[in-house]
Amino acid sequence: MAMRGTRKKTAEKPHYHHGDLRRALLDASLALISEEGFGALSLREVARRAGVTHAAPYRHFEDKEALLVAVAEEGFRVMTARMKERMARETSPEGRLAECGVAYVLFAVEHPAHFRVMFGPHFTQPPKLGPPGGDTDSFGLLVDSITQGQRAGVFREGEPLPLALTCWSLVHGLSSLLVDRKLEMSGVITVAQAETLALEQTRLLLRGLMRATSN
Amino acid sequence: MAMRGTRKKTAEKPHYHHGDLRRALLDASLALISEEGFGALSLREVARRAGVTHAAPYRHFEDKEALLVAVAEEGFRVMTARMKERMARETSPEGRLAECGVAYVLFAVEHPAHFRVMFGPHFTQPPKLGPPGGDTDSFGLLVDSITQGQRAGVFREGEPLPLALTCWSLVHGLSSLLVDRKLEMSGVITVAQAETLALEQTRLLLRGLMRATSN
DNA sequence: GGAAGAAGTTTCCACCGTTCACATGGGACG
DNA sequence: CGTCCCATGTGAACGGTGGAAACTTCTTCC
Numbered sequence: 001m002a003m004r005g006t007r008k009k010t011a012e013k014p015h016y017h018h019g020d021l022r023r024a025l026l027d028a029s030l031a032l033i034s035e036e037g038f039g040a041l042s043l044r045e046v047a048r049r050a051g052v053t054h055a056a057p058y059r060h061f062e063d064k065e066a067l068l069v070a071v072a073e074e075g076f077r078v079m080t081a082r083m084k085e086r087m088a089r090e091t092s093p094e095g096r097l098a099e100c101g102v103a104y105v106l107f108a109v110e111h112p113a114h115f116r117v118m119f120g121p122h123f124t125q126p127p128k129l130g131p132p133g134g135d136t137d138s139f140g141l142l143v144d145s146i147t148q149g150q151r152a153g154v155f156r157e158g159e160p161l162p163l164a165l166t167c168w169s170l171v172h173g174l175s176s177l178l179v180d181r182k183l184e185m186s187g188v189i190t191v192a193q194a195e196t197l198a199l200e201q202t203r204l205l206l207r208g209l210m211r212a213t214s215n
Numbered sequence: 216m217a218m219r220g221t222r223k224k225t226a227e228k229p230h231y232h233h234g235d236l237r238r239a240l241l242d243a244s245l246a247l248i249s250e251e252g253f254g255a256l257s258l259r260e261v262a263r264r265a266g267v268t269h270a271a272p273y274r275h276f277e278d279k280e281a282l283l284v285a286v287a288e289e290g291f292r293v294m295t296a297r298m299k300e301r302m303a304r305e306t307s308p309e310g311r312l313a314e315c316g317v318a319y320v321l322f323a324v325e326h327p328a329h330f331r332v333m334f335g336p337h338f339t340q341p342p343k344l345g346p347p348g349g350d351t352d353s354f355g356l357l358v359d360s361i362t363q364g365q366r367a368g369v370f371r372e373g374e375p376l377p378l379a380l381t382c383w384s385l386v387h388g389l390s391s392l393l394v395d396r397k398l399e400m401s402g403v404i405t406v407a408q409a410e411t412l413a414l415e416q417t418r419l420l421l422r423g424l425m426r427a428t429s430n
Numbered sequence: 431g432g433a434a435g436a437a438g439t440t441t442c443c444a445c446c447g448t449t450c451a452c453a454t455g456g457g458a459c460g
Numbered sequence: 461c462g463t464c465c466c467a468t469g470t471g472a473a474c475g476g477t478g479g480a481a482a483c484t485t486c487t488t489c490c
């Protein structure tokens with residue numbers, strides 16, 4: 001901890017103008033949602049935690065919704081990156097598809113605040129996901145892994161989009177139930193347990209997706 | 216329109232005390248959520264729509280959250296009833312399980328306001344679902360239909376709870392995506408389309424669930 | 431008919447989102 | 461080096477919200 005600490009952050013920025021308030025606001029939002037729940041998210045409390053007045057955020061975000069949109073976009077970027085990372089560990093189509101699903105659920109469990117904002121009932125307008133193939137196009141990754149599996153003759157024939165939607169539904173449902181704590185009949189569920197659940201469920205669906213080679 | 220209209224409601228109730236405010240508040244909440252979205256739900260606007268002062272609701276609900284809990288409980292009752300109705304139309308285990316899932320998705324699409332409240336990120340405390348076998352125990356119906364399928368030798372062996380959880384994840388994910396309008400790349404999705412999607416997805420999962428008799 | 435209590439109203443408080451006029455300080459340019 | 465500009469942060473103000481407390485009005489029951 002050999003920091004000469006004029007300010008606590010890494011780069012020495014005793015700047016009056018806070019250095020990077022935008023980032024601080026995003027972080028404060030995520031922390032607040034994680035600690036107190038989504039309902040407790042108020043622009044004023046976020047500003048308070050960032051150490052500025054309640055009007056300062058309006059220099060960086062037009063709106064409370066604009067802040068949430070920024071959080072959601074960041075979330076999609078991170079999620080897509082995680083999916084790419086995990087999918088790279090496998091070569092077989094079924095392995096890659098399973099990793100894709102597990103990554104989705106793990107992202108949700110490890111970044112519940114991001115996940116809630118990304119898929120919550122907010123947003124008057126659709127959150128405009130980036131272009132296909134971009135760094136936020138997680139659904140594209142899913143569709144691709146399915147068409148690849150079909151081309152390799154491992155997955156059953158059929159329109160890839162409905163099949164991809166089925167996979168998405170499964171992992172999104174599990175993620176939602178975990179994040180919103182609907183499964184906690186007995187104790188909080190750990191990340192490791194979530195991974196086990198995700199693998200288990202993905203494999204079951206995979207059985208229905210594969211050509212009949214018997215498992 | 217042969218109504219002698221002292222009050223607009225069906226039963227003539229010029230009663231000062233509004234007749235049934237509790238019911239009116241629940242209905243106003245649902246209408247408000249459906250029309251303006253969940254974020255627009257305010258106790259004051261609900262009271263306004265019911266034609267009373269903003270403090271009147273506190274005679275019937277301790278809290279804003281208490282009102283939402285009541286909405287959620289009603290939702291669980293209706294959903295469970297719908298599931299029983301549709302499941303009764305089939306006798307085979309796989310048919311009953313499919314109907315169970317389709318009913319879940321249809322309930323969500325036809326009662327989006329209820330669904331959002333039931334599974335939203337609100338509620339500080341778990342919403343205390345009723346006793347197993349009660350008129351709100353929709354998960355019990357699901358588990359039962361799986362154990363019955365196993366006893367009949369139609370479904371694969373294994374712990375029924377994780378299998379049921381997989382089914383729940385699938386239909387819950389599809390419902391969430393539909394209700395929160397995450398699938399509307401091109402136009403709003405109709406109830407009939409939702410039913411088709413639900414059937415399609417349920418059948419795919421069923422393929423993974425069944426014993427290998429080839430489909 | 432009169433008391434008790436349920437149901438609705440009024441008033442008040444703290445907090446929130448948002449706006450606007452204002453202060454400030456750092457960077458650009460002479 | 462000085463000065464001006466403007467992005468960034470401040471303070472006060474407005475209407476809307478959840479909630480508590482004291483008050484009024486209707487109903488019911490003895």
